[in-house]
Amino acid sequence: MWINYLDQALLLAALAVSVNLLVGYAGQVSVAHAAFAGVGGYAVCFLAGLHGWPYLASLAVAVLVTAVLGVLIGLIALGLAEEFLILMTLAFSLGIIGVLATFDALGGVTGITGVDGLRLFGKELDTPADWLIPSAVVLALVFAVCRRIGESPYGQVLKGIREDAVATRALGKNTFGYKIGIFAITSGLTGLVGGLYSGWLGQATPSAYGFPLAMAVFAMVIVGGNANLAGSIAAGIVLTMIEPVLRQVLAVQSTQAALVQVVLYGVLLLLVMLVRPQGLFPERARKVAVPAPEARAQASPRPEPPARTPYDEADVVLRAEGLSKRFGGITAAKNIDLELRRGTITALVGPNGAGKTTAFNLLTGTVVPDTGSVTLNGAELVGMRPDLVVRAGLARTFQDVRLLNRLTCLENVMLAVPGRPGERLGPLFTPGRGVSRADREAAAEAMRWLEFVGMADEAATPADALSYGQAKLVSLARALATRADVLLLDEPASGVDAAWVETMLAMVAAVRDEGRTVCLVEHNLDVVRQLADHTCFMELGEITASGTLDELTGSARLAEAYFGAQ
């Protein structure tokens, strides 16, 4: 009997590991994975149990079907707000099990029962002991896949999405694609586990894959710890063993023991959420080794700063023409024309609500303009996804910083380094050291940018432990690490004390001296005076004047528009 429960524990632990990759790493809330396991279980029982397919082939079909279902659900729900994904997966859980129960060929409401004689690699899986090795192998396989993904650059992107999807997209990551990918992968893995689970049970029934199973798996993930896969295994095994302990040690009846187990799951879940929400085994931060100074020096050496070109003679890198945007009856931007010249700093100034941040949103594709055009080095940006805009060479920072709090400074900046092969699944599962080598190079490059902004000593510090001024510098390093030609800096000196303002000024000037083009939104006119080669004045969503800051502040009308009537 104990071996039978051990089989179950291993399979439920595998289910918990795959759900943890989705919930713990990517922060996507799905309650459908018990149902996906059900689909896998039904597929195996139907094909292998009723139609004599080889067990391995039916498992492959189970994985394929559940992965495709995952993609379909993801395509619909993952681009919407979080609550819609929850709703969709809740309804799917109910709907799919209801659908399976309608087919006479699938046994109707009683499901497919009496499946036996399954064979794997020539060995018949008959007794609980026969299932031990396949269960352990599947757990090991699921763990290996999830760990490889979770602890890789791909996993870093997933954690970025979990922490702040908008900020991660602003680093050039196709967050929607990653979400679909991880949803499909974890759906496929749960389909595989479901196929084994139903094979072990010898049946696929609607009741086996309902909300109690979803809740049991959540309990394992939460108790074991978010983004801690080993914790999920430990919790999966311990929690599954509650029922046999109740039956054997405390002599509780079988039906009662199952119900008491569910009650204990609920109580445990609540207690952990109240006392230790991170779980008994907290997330283990991936140790990204801080590169040695010589390694940093080798990584993408910075070019010598080119000689500064006067503003009027510099090439136009980015040109916006006639950008307009209305939200209902409110005109947020009106016919914005803007030129950013190579190696110069352009400032956007104006009163609160003038549309400066909206202008950044329009330029970066975060908000699609109603009319107008944005060209970067002659290429049209309007209509491009925000992550593609970044990859084309236009990156931004945020007024409210938006660092990824539970990632270290180094990881925040590494995430912005483009072209890391480990962010794609193909290279991740290809033998060789290409991924780890590229990862070390990315770490070295990220360290170089942290050094550039004077934050190298804080490389291993989690972002949520930084002061506001430090966070702003790390966010500047992160934008620089995108290698974008043009940087849009949203209020880099706001909310920062005087000492940090001076540091930030020096940094932004150094960025220009690197040959990059900067556009900044700033309220502090002293900052603008010291930095800007050119200034545009915005009011009511429109650029109404441009020139040097002294020219603009010399206008009584603009001074009144900015500071109010004197």
Next chain:
Amino acid sequence: MHDLLDGELWQLTVNGLVRGALYAALGAGLALVIGVTTRFHFAYALTYTVAPYAAYWAMDGLGAPFWPSALAGLAAAVAVSVLLEAGVYEPVARRAADRAMLAVLVTSIGVSTAGIALLQLKFGTGSLPFYGPDQVQHRLGSARISNFDLDQVATCLVLVAALAAFLAFTPVGRSIKAVRSNPGLAAVLGIGVRRVNLVCFAIAGLISGACALWYGLLYTVQPTMGDSTVIYGFVVAFLAGTRSSPLRALPVGIGLGLLEQWASNWLPLQWTQTAVFIVLTAYLAFLAVKDRLPRPRPARPVPLEKV
């Protein structure tokens, strides 16, 4: 067509209206909770199930008559709902900070499943013999309708209308709308957000309890009776809008009820639940496609003259 309306389709329409009123009321209660408190209250299934079980316990265990027992059932649903917010959701959300939605959802599923398992341990896993006043059948054209059906529809309509009036015309209702609009600002203005949340859960508990009591009288009382019903509640809440007037739940709920019943005319009975899933999928697909449709590139405008 006339024959159809005289026959089975007319009966299905009447059934759809009855069932739809139930979905509308449940959806309105859930929309209030989600819209105001942002809690994904899966344990609505538990408060729904607790009411008829508590009423049954009062009748069977204490020998109380039906109506006082029904009141006890309502009180139990309200009490469980309020306790869930005060003792579970609020502390869990506070501890989880920026991941409150996930934490509350998972805890809610856990508490709901555990609570229903407790009911099963106490009352068994089968159906309960839940009887109330005498059921009388009436004829509505060629369709039959019972006094329970009519009472249930009236209860649901009154609950939804009363909720809408409560939100529109009472100071507490206006506070609820303020919190729904902007909880931070409402707190700054001196509105007790915790108290408002508790009021919302009390209302939702009352609605779920009333609906479940009628459902129990009409059909059956069993531990899993809330599972599918609460999904309908969620679907109605989101389709009608969690920040809209409760009155919008009426056409949505009734529409779903009619769809479900009419679908049973052409599809096997078990497939009717799927019709609701299809409606939800279509709605979400519409939202998803609407956001991602490629837009024609705007024409380049004539540059403005600068000041």
